[in-house]
Amino acid sequence: MTSPHISRRQWYCRRRPWVALFHVLTVVSSLSFCVAFTTIPTIRYYHLLNTSPQVLGFSTSDVVEPLPDPSEMTLKNIQQELKSRNVSSADCFDRDSLTKRLVEARANPSTPNKSTEDTPPVSASATADSSPSPSQSSTKANNTPDASDFDRDKTLAELRTMKIKELKVELSKYKVRWGTMIEKEDMVQALCNAMAEKSEQTRNFSRSGKVLPGDVSEVDEEILLKELGWLESDLSRGVMTTAGDDNPKASPPILLDVFATWCGPCQFLVPHLKGAAEELGTDVRVMKIDSDKYQRLASVLKVGGLPTIILFDGNNVSKEVDRVEGALTKDGIVSFVKRHF
Known part of the structure; x- marks a missing residue:
């Protein structure tokens, strides 16, 4: 007989505990099956995400990752x-x-965009020589047409072949601010205008078109020979060009500073020479040349000490008027020039 206070199932479980254990295990197994059924697909999905494309049976070219915005x-x-x-x-x-x-x-992945700075394509044999060296870039930039025949169209064409980095360097030389210029053409036009202005300033002042009034121009041997009216053949023989004319008003006289970068007095002279050039203005062509770079010219000029300041007349073939060795102040330089002109 069962007790009236408990059910038959409860009475049966009390008399036989293993039956109760069986029911508990049945419930636990059912729950485990449900959990496994819902989690296995998720685990498989993440496993596939961490599996290389080659293992899954297709190439990496078929996998397209989204590009960031x-x-x-x-x-x-x-x-x-x-x-x-x-x-x-x-x-x-x-x-x-x-x-x-x-x-x-x-x-357009198949057709890469080119910057306006890029140069035209060249053949494979010319690739090694296509990149201009710093000296070549400098030579191209310094080949400004003479004051008497400034060709704006030709100059613009040459400037457009230059790279943006080279244009910035040249604009800085001409003291033109390029920070607000975005387009390359803006830099080209600004540099061309600066070169045209320089050409106008040097008209009837500089024979080479490279020397500006009121400034100290560092020149090379070729430019100095053109300013002096000397022949390179004479310089090769170690002599000055002496044959000339009697026209003392052909060009302004020349004040030449022969210096060296390692020379302390030469460095002291720099600001004083610049101040003297500003004061002398269009009356004198003020230049300087590195004696270490152009030793042949320094030898022909018979430079014995540094710095050496040499004053030449303005004839078509210039002749030495006077010289002084050692550093001078601005007033000393101006007085030295005005003592003769």
Whole structure:
């Protein structure tokens, strides 16, 4: 008989405990099966995410990872991606231009965008010589047409072949601020205008077109010979060119500073010579030349000490008027010149 206060199932479990244990195990097994059924697909999914494409049976070319939004990328990451795509960003000066360049590069992956700084394609045999050396770049930039025949169209064509970095260097030489210039053409036009202004200033002042009034121009041997009216053949023989004319008013006289970079008194002379050039203005062509770079010329000029300041007349073939060895102050230099002219 069962007790009226408990059910038959309860009474049965009390008399036979193993039956109760069986029921508990049945419930636990059912719950475990449900959990396993719901978690196994998830585990398999994450396993597939961490498996290489080759193991799964397809190539990496079939896997396309989403590209980050350029507007959310850092400038450094944008530049790195452009570099990986062989796209130049040298002419991009702000975030907007960099972002636009990257969007264009992604839209046309087979045709990389070229910066305005890039040079035209060359043959494989000429690749090694295509990059101009610093000396070649300097020579190109310094080949300014003479004051008497300044050709604006020709100058613009030459400037447009230069790289942006070279244009910035030349603009700095002409004391033109380029910080606000975004487009390369703006730099080209500004540099051309500065060169035209210089050409006008040097008209009837400098024979080579390289010497500006009111400034100290560091020249090389070729420019100095042109300013002096000397022949290179005479210099090769170790003599000065002496045959000339009797026209003392052909050009302003020349004040030449022969210096060396290691010379202390030469460095002391620099600001004083500049001040004297500003005061003398269009009356004197003030130049300086490095005696270590042009030892042949220093030998012909018979330079014995540094610095040596030599004054030449303004004839078509200039002759030495006077010289002084050692550093002078600004007033001393001006007095030295005015004592003769």
